[in-house]
Amino acid sequence: MRLEMFDPAPIGVVVTQGPDHRLAYTNAVYRRTFGDRPLGRTVRDAFPDLAQSGYFDMYDRVYATGTAEVLTSVPVDLDYPDAPYEGTRYFTFSISHATMSDGRHGVLAVLVEVTDQVTASERIRVLSEERRRVLQRYRSLVSAGSQIVWVTDPEGVVSEPSPGWERVTGQSWEEFRGDGWADAIHPDDRDTAVASWRRAVTEQVPLWSRTYRLRLAKGGHRHFAVHAAPVRDGDTVIEWVGTCTDVEQEWRETRREELLARATTATAGMARLDDMLAALSGVIVPDIADNCTIHLLPHALHRPPGTPLTAERVAAVSGPGLPELPPHQEEHLDPGSPLARAADGRSPVHAVFPPGEPPPDLSPPGTAPWLPPGANSVVLLPVVVDGVTAALVTASASGDRPPLGQEEISLLRTLLERVHTPLSKAMEYQRTRQVALALQRSLLTDPPDVPGLDIAVRYRPSTAAAEVGGDWYDAFELRDGATVLTIGDVAGHDLPAAVTMGQLRNMLRGLTLDRQEPTGTILRRLDVAVQTLYADCTATCVLARVERRDPGGFLLQYSVAGHPPPLLVDADGTARFLTAGHSPMLGLVPRPEYDSAVEPLEPGSTLLFYTDGLVERRDEDLTAGLERLRRHAAGAVTRPLQAFCDTLLTDQLTVDNDDDVALIALRVPGDR
Template identity: 65%
Template sequence: MGGEPQRLSSGIGLDVFDAAPVAVLVSRGPEHRIAYRNAVYRETFGDRPLGQPLRDAFPDLAQTGYFSIFDRVLATGHAERLSTAPVDVTYPGSVSDVTRYFNFSVSRTALGAGDHGVLAVVVEVTEQVEAGEQIRVLAEQRRRALLRYRSLVNAGTQVVWVAGPTGEMTETSPGWERTTGQTWEQFHGDGWLDAVHPDDRAEVSRNWNRALAEVPADFTSTYRLRVADGGFRHFAIYAAPVRDGDTVVEWVGTCADTEQEWRVRRREEVLARAAEVTAGTARLEEMLDALSRVIVPEIADACSVYFLPQTLDRPAGAALTAERVVALTRPGLPGLPRHREEHLRPGGPLARAIEQGRPLHTAFPPGEVPPALGPAGSGPWLPERCNSVVLLPVAVDGATAALLVACTCGDRQPLGRPETDLLRELIERTQTPLRNALELRRTRQVALALQRSLLPAPPEVPGLDIAVRYRPSTVGAEVGGDWYDCFVLRDGATVLTIGDVAGHDLPAAVTMSQTHLAEALRQAVPDATEILSVYGATECLPVSAI
């Protein structure tokens, strides 16, 4: 070897590789003694001495199996390649082993007559491998993050969704499918709008399109969503745009069930409104009318109230007659006659609700009202396409004094337990005026019975036609202190008496009866002082006047 330039069998000097941009190594013979290494090789692996066997020059690689490649190539003449092979050696300038990556291309070469060696071209790919590893690590981190995200979404109670920059749904949402029952084929794109309540759909679409156009920092809304069981519940939506610089690449949002919070808030608002509209109202019908205008359309589509004054004194099993004093339907539905008497079928739902004093709730397909719900022969008493009815008895002193009937129609969610409880709270406000009305009605009935018993039919007198009519001056009072009488004296004379006591109530009727009795006794008995004292008439009419 000496100082003679090394040449390949072709006569080309090995110094041709000096300017190569990759590392080149030439070894000679079965011991693979270093015959040549260019500058790049020396910079990469250090200045290993010429003539030294590779196994001695790189003792750190003795256990790697790399040298066996040189043995096979020299023996067989078949070139071999090795990609991204890690090499752990002490490199120039380092104080410890460093792992670097290389691509090896190893082939047999002739160095002279009968003299062969191995040519190794080595390209370092450490940067590419490290970059690829970083990409792999990032990809793995992203994959795990997605797995965590999906696991969180699947396990969470909120609905999480992803939409494209123009608002269409672009990824599956297990929470949405679980909540609404919609499949991905039904949900993707704009299909999610089909699950929104028909009455909310236009507003939700309008607000969502405005958010897509204006791109606020966040978007919030509340709407009713059809859930898997077919009913509707209130959900709060929260969404935020995902930006890449100034460009919106997608939207991420959640939907949270807020039905319970909505019911609490609505209850407070309805009760506050009811308190406002009934403030200062004492008359029963005015209060019932005001409350019905809160119930419709906030809670129901129609509301009727039946007054049952006779239930306090009705014998068990006797027929029931209900007087409808309130009838209100929401705009768009046909009205119901307000003042009407309904004869309730014994054993029917209305009569049963009244007698048992418990609410009765029934839901059914729109317009298919169960026949048993209607009062016998009453004609229409519920709006068209009604889908649920609540019969709510109102008790006073342990007896049902009124019956509230509320219903919903069409696609509106049927009334349920929460609505029934809220209706009960509203109608309980009528307890005092209802009790007063019942007492007034009872007082009028007693006074009217007393009055009619004291207003006899006129006698039959030959040659005279006698007719009487009694009409109280105040229609609402029904009773009063007026009286009349007609009788024939012993001498054949016909006497007609007409009197009036101030007032239009039970005391007036009682005073009238006492005065009427006194007058009748005066006509029949010359000295009736003692008799009148027994009846107490002297408290109303002095004895001296008789």
């Protein structure tokens, strides 16, 4: 064997000869690896630090038997000054029998260093074991907290089974793996959740968090908080690890507080009961129910239980895909109807049933359908204020939505309890307004039937203000044949103003009937009574006396106490305000004097008295409202007197007029 042939070999080569294995040859790679060991010395002398390792026993066996042996990835610890490296390194040895060129026998050893491969492999093994242990610890910890743990590959695709997921959702591994997990998400949450997850994987966010509903193995859905984070090897994401935690209770509590806050905000600053309940219905749908209607019971104070029920629907809100109902409608309900039963019992009526199949007691034969199509449950909740059922809230769920249950009933109760104080105030106002309107309407009688004259009256309560005004009108005949017309307005917008209005109206009637005096004198006597009996009261008034004159026509005598001027429209459409006979308002000036004025009423002429609600607007000067009235009256004078009054109300009033309006019109018949 010519040993020089191994000089260029890229692996280490060493040749020993004789039974004591003296170094006969080392090539360059060997010398760079182990240092320049002196030739002629035994391997045990040349490598004293390896003498106890047992490696050299192989030399003895190979020399004796001639059978080659191989050691794979064995550690070699070197520590001597001539070696370029220190510490443990790994080599693969191949040792075989060799015969020299001179016939002597020896051993040929070939070695390859595999330190990098062994180190990398060991590092991977250690990392894998560490990951396995960490994951096992994490799973054990999570299992103790009743969470779900799941693992995906770097692309976000589920790559390992999750016993927790299977236990909660009922999905098998085959159903869960890949992207199958998305099938367990509630359909309303699925698309947004999947899109968010894909975006997180693409952007490799440090933490992905989401809350969505999962379908349960036992049926229904619950909210779970989902968190996932990437597992990195350096800068490379090698997988994702995530958890799902049941947060249904926390979600319900948060939702509850949010809804209550929304209800409080929605009803803030409202005084009208119907406005407040309408705002609440917008909170109930769609967060609690798919449909909500609210009925006011305007006659609840005086209705005996078991009698027919008049309910005014003031709000109706439906979710997407459900038919809309008109929000304002009066309904007359039989005593046995579900709404009447809930009102009389003052306790909820609750029913759960197959979609679209309500029980007979909720939909008696011959009654109009009142539940939305596809409804699966309904709650009729009476709103009891100060012991009286003031309103009824009807909520229903439809289709695939879980039926309404005790939790929703409790939430509805709490919603209404949060607004009990404003509801009580609104109910008190409702009572006051009903009394005031009843008083006011009882005093606003029909005008008398006077031969030769047409008289029409109108009264419109405010549609926007929360108060009742003190407007009034009156018309009656005196014993001498004259006709008295009067109109007035007591300052204030409440029940006391309405009461005072009634007292002043009746007092003026008595003073006018007592003696035949000029209208100014009668108003002066009325003012003395006002300042004596009602110290803080002020009012405006027009008092007019219409007498027949010879040879024809009529004569108007009138006085104005701080009130808007009467309007006279001639048969040809000429319209002008009567500005004479004006004096201060009642209750304002000590010892006032009131003037009287006289104006002829020609055939075909129309005389109009009105309160300031007909001409006043917040955003303009009073003169603009007066001019508008003059123009509209001139244009409408050719119409019959009743139509004339209706036209003026339509033309003059806005949808949200914020004051009461009273008017009285008189027309002298004639050819026009």
